[in-house]
Every structure is written in structure tokens, then in C-alpha cells.
Amino acid sequence: MTQKEYLKKIIQGDSLTILKTLPNEIVNVGITSPPYNKGENKKGWLVKNVKYSGATDKLPENEYQKNQIMVLDEIFRITKPGGSFFYNHKIRWERGEMFHPIDWLRKTKWLIRQEIIWDRMIAANIRGWRFWQLEERIYWLYKPKEKNLIGEELKPKHALLTSIWRFPPERKNSHPAPFPLALPVRAIYSIMDDKKGVIIDPYAGSGTTLVAAKILGQDYIGIEISKEYIEFAEDRLRNYESELKFAKEETSKHIVLKTFKERKKMGEFTGRYGPQNKKSKVIISGQKEMSLFDYVKNDKS
């Protein structure tokens, strides 16, 4: 396939088949949420049944995992060395047996750089067979560049966002299983920062990743099997400006309040823990900055 045929396009078809037609090393970052093979009957008390318009989500588990490994390895091939892929999935159970995404991710060519918890803050099923599952997982996968198996450091303004991403599920979107715009915005902005490149989503759905890429000035490639969802995604891409404010809400969270040097100058927390340093300040996630001394004094855990 030529650049003209795939860049800034959503290609209709089966993800694995289309990926095989794309050239090597053309992508910087990918983000996706594939169909989860949930059998289409796993609705909860609080969420609707997920049924896609152009595909079934019901394969024998070993076939499903084999297919995901092939898809992930094709994405590895078309990703540039040093590139990243964010793979959103969840832990599932079938008649008591647990299926963990790590089961098949370890069989792909990717290095697993980090497991991120997506705290959705709402449970899909409130029956008590297990503690309510509020989280999904996002695997940051990395394609090594030459002998560098670790990759480049994130800028502090991105790394400070921590490995727990707290976004409520998307509610304003008619697609049966979209993720919120903030999720691909966070992934793309953290990796690309002010660089420009190509972003892919091989299960593009309503185009959330592609809208995030467009807003952040990146080129994109989408693959999606359903014509209906492609039309919806194309409409979103045309009207991307109406979603700018949601992307901005996310990018404004990428900040460093004070650098190490500034803290040191002000006699604030620089890494010397201990209640003896009364001036040391800590920020507890979601709370106001407080002195380390007060935090330790009040901590009842």
C-alpha cells in the first residue's frame, strides 16, 4: 500500500489482513482497544451489552489469543525502532479460569515496558463472585532501537502522571465500547511531546485515537471492520474542533509545579524523607500539597 492510500485514512477491513499490506517501520506510536472476546453476553448490571455492528466478539480463547499475537507482531513490524504501542485490555474469567493479557503479550515480539492501571471508577458487574473489577489495563509496549532495550526517558511533566490513569468511561459516544479521548491524548502527548509522526489504531471504532492524533498535529492510520463506525469516525474527524476542549483538559494535566532546583532553593522536599525535615512538601495524588511533617504525623495507616 502506498502512503497516499493509508495516511490520514481509515481503511475498512480485518485488522490482520490490512496490517499485512502496510510497509515496514512507518509508525511512531499506536493505541488500541481490541475486541475483548467477551462472548457478547457479558453485560453487567450497570453497563450495556457490547455488540459490534461489523464483527462478532466470540472466538475459542486460544484462537483469539493467536490472532492477537499475529496482530501485535504485524504492528511491531510496521513500527519504527524506538516506537511504542499502547494496548488496552482487561483481565477476564471464563468458568473460573482467568485470562490475563500478559498470557499472550509475552509471546509477541514486543518488550513490555509498563503495565498501567486504568481506574474506570465504575464496576461493569456488581455481583459478588469477585471484588468489583473497576480497572482495565493498558500495556505500554516498546520496540527496541538497536541495542537500547530501555528507550528514552519521558519528560517529568508526563512521567509525573503515574502508572494509574483515572478516567471515567466515555458516555457521550454511541459506539458500544469507546475509550475516552483523554486516554489516547495522554499516550500520544507523553511519547511524542512536540515531535510529529504517525499514529495507528488497528481497531479504530469511533475514531477516538485518530481524533486525538489530529488534535495533537500527528498523522494517523485507522483500521476498522465496520462501515458504520468508519462513517461515524470520519464525521468526528471533520468536526475535531468540537473536541479540542476535552483534549486540552488532558494536556493541561501534564505539568511540573516545581523543578528539583526550585524545590532545593526553597528548602522544600528534594528526596530526603523523614519528619525531621519540617519544610519538606509532598503532593498526595488528588490532594493539596502539604508538609511532609504533617503528612507523616496525620497518617493513620
Ligand SMILES: C[S@@+](CC[C@H](N)C(=O)[O-])C[C@H]1O[C@@H](n2cnc3c(N)ncnc32)[C@H](O)[C@@H]1O
Ligand atoms: C473496543 S472497540 C474500539 C473502540 C475505540 N477505541 C473507540 O474509542 O471508539 C473495537 C473495535 O474493533 C472493531 N473490530 C472487531 N473485529 C475487527 C477486526 N477483525 N478487524 C478490524 N476491526 C475489528 C469493532 O468493530 C470495534 O469498533
